[in-house]
Amino acid sequence: MAALRRLTPRLYSIASSQKRVGDEVHLTVARVDYEAFGSRHFGAASSFLSTRAVEQDLVDVFIESNERFRLPADGARDILMIGPGTGVAPFRAFVQERAESGASGRNWLFFGEQHFRSQFLYQLEWQEAVKKGQLHRLDVAFSRDQGQKIYVQHRLREHGREVHAWLEGGASLYVCGEAQRMAPDVHEALVDIYMTHGGKSREDARAHLDSLREQQRYLRDVY
Numbered sequence: 001m002a003a004l005r006r007l008t009p010r011l012y013s014i015a016s017s018q019k020r021v022g023d024e025v026h027l028t029v030a031r032v033d034y035e036a037f038g039s040r041h042f043g044a045a046s047s048f049l050s051t052r053a054v055e056q057d058l059v060d061v062f063i064e065s066n067e068r069f070r071l072p073a074d075g076a077r078d079i080l081m082i083g084p085g086t087g088v089a090p091f092r093a094f095v096q097e098r099a100e101s102g103a104s105g106r107n108w109l110f111f112g113e114q115h116f117r118s119q120f121l122y123q124l125e126w127q128e129a130v131k132k133g134q135l136h137r138l139d140v141a142f143s144r145d146q147g148q149k150i151y152v153q154h155r156l157r158e159h160g161r162e163v164h165a166w167l168e169g170g171a172s173l174y175v176c177g178e179a180q181r182m183a184p185d186v187h188e189a190l191v192d193i194y195m196t197h198g199g200k201s202r203e204d205a206r207a208h209l210d211s212l213r214e215q216q217r218y219l220r221d222v223y
Contacts, residue, residue, distance in 0.1 A: 007044055007045075009062070010044075010045035010046075011064060011223070012027045012028070012029065012089070013027075013028070013086075013089040013090040013093075013176065013221065014026070014027070014089070014090070014093055015027055015028045015089035015090065015092045015093055016092065016093050016096060017093050017094075017096035017097035017100055019096070019097060019100035019101065020096040020097075020099075020100050021096075026092070026093075027049070027089070028086045028088065028089035028092070028121065029045075029046050029049050029050055029086070030046060030085065030086045031043060031046045031047055031050045031051065032046050032047065033047070066221065068216065068219060069090065069174070069176075069219050069220075069221045070219075071094055071097060071098065071103075071172075072105075072172050072217075074105075075098065075101060075102070075103030075104060075105055076103070076104045076105050077105045077170060077171065077172055078105045078106040078107075078108070078166055078169065078170065078171035078172070079094065079098075079105060079106075079107055079108070079171060079172045079173075079174065080108045080110070080163065080166055080167070080171050080172070080173045080174065081094060081107070081108065081109045081110065081174045081176075082110045082152055082156070082173075082174065082175045082176070082177075082186055083109070083110070083111060083174075083175075083176045083177055084110075084111065084112035084113065084141075084151070084152050084177045084178070084182055085112070085113055085119075085121075085177055085178070086121070086177070087175075087176035087177025087178070087182075087221075087222075088109075088111050088121055088122065088176070088177075089176070090174075090176055090221065091109055091174070091176065092122055092125070094107070094174075095107055095109070095129055095134055095135055098134070099129070099132075099134040105171075106136040106137070106166075106171075107134065107135050107136055107137075108135075108136060108137040108138075108139075108166065108171075109126065109135060109137070109138050109139070110139050110140075110141075110152045110155055110156065111126075111138070111139075111140050111141075111152070112140065112141040112142070112143065112151055112152040112155075113142055113143070114142060114143050114144040114145075115142055115144055115145055116140075116142045116145055119142070120140070120142075126138055139152075139155045139158075139159060140155070141154060141155050151182075151185065152182070152186065153182075153185045153186050153188070153189035154189075156186065156189040156190065156193065157189050157192060157193065160192070160193040160196055160197050161197050163190075163193055163197075164193050164194065164197035164198055167212070167217075168198070170217075171217075172216075172217045172218075172219070173190075173212065173217060173218045173219070174219050174220070174221075175187075175218075175219075175220045175221075175222065176220070176221045176222065177222060177223075178222065178223070179222035179223055182222075183220060183222040187209070190205075190209055191205045191206055191209065192205075194208055194209070
């Protein structure tokens with residue numbers, strides 16, 4: 001064992017509000033499990049947490065604070081949340097926190113996965129939040145349920161006029177999830193929205209999004 005390097009820590013977004021669940025902490029864990037080179041491979045942390053750990057087990061954890069990816073201090077501010085896959089985790093916490101604190105701002109979630117039937121994470125909770133007025137808009141994209149792949153960036157463009165209106169009305173924008181393709185694709189969709197519905201050139205649209213970042217109204221937690 002001394003010859004092996006220590007495993008690097010696995011970071012998971014907290015998927016719950018302390019105001020809602022008290023001393024509990026909820027995580028959203030996708031188990032890594034795939035075949036490659038003639039053998040089956042499992043994720044070290046995800047497999048342990050989802051299949052091997054039992055209720056009585058003790059697991060060492062630590063908190064890594066993210067001071068930038070926070071809800072706006074003003075509860076009246078609207079928020080747009082874009083979280084495909086397990087990127088939806090912090091937004092579950094956001095919606096719970098806003099509901100428990102009585103925030104008056106509207107909440108709009110874009111969620112995407114491959115399949116509706118097996119991968120619509122927290123489906124019943126989102127539907128209940130919509131019913132209670134805690135989630136004001138919910139748009140979903142399931143990329144493999146039809147012949148043409150549909151992702152969250154396609155939904156953003158479909159609702160570009162409303163997205164632009166929310167952002168121009170002062171909404172804060174959050175993106176969480178995969179960094180290599182999803183986050184850049186979402187960014188390009190936002191550029192297109194400002195070009196189409198804001199009348200900006202591509203250069204000015206990019207500059208405007210940079211300005212939103214500087215104002216801490218366009219925040220990303222990507223990995």
